Amino acid sequence: MSRHATIRTAHDDATLVARALRPDNTDEMETTVDRDGETATVVTHIERETTSGLQSTVDDYVVNLEVAIDIVSQARTEQHAEPTDTGAVSDRDSDSTHDTQ
DSSP states (O other): OOEEEEEEEEOTTHHHHHHHHGGGOOTTEEEEEEEETTEEEEEEEEEESSHHHHHHHHHHHHHHHHHHHHHHHHHHHHHHHSOSOOOOSOSSOSOSOOOOO
């Protein structure tokens, strides 16, 4: 008999949080985004064979979730601190091989 847990957390940018979490998911985990109108929720289903395995996986997930939320928050802060349009970076061709005669 397997054990199950479902963790739901609402976020301003749920898609980005879910993308940050997915690399840490194991084969027993699935992370998706649920949308209900304007509300977006990260939903992670976890299934493990033992109660202690489930507890360990949930504990790891919660730590990963905290890190993902922090990273998304920092990325959003940094992104807003930079100009959105800096114009052309260079007038030259970006190809590093140029004919010199």
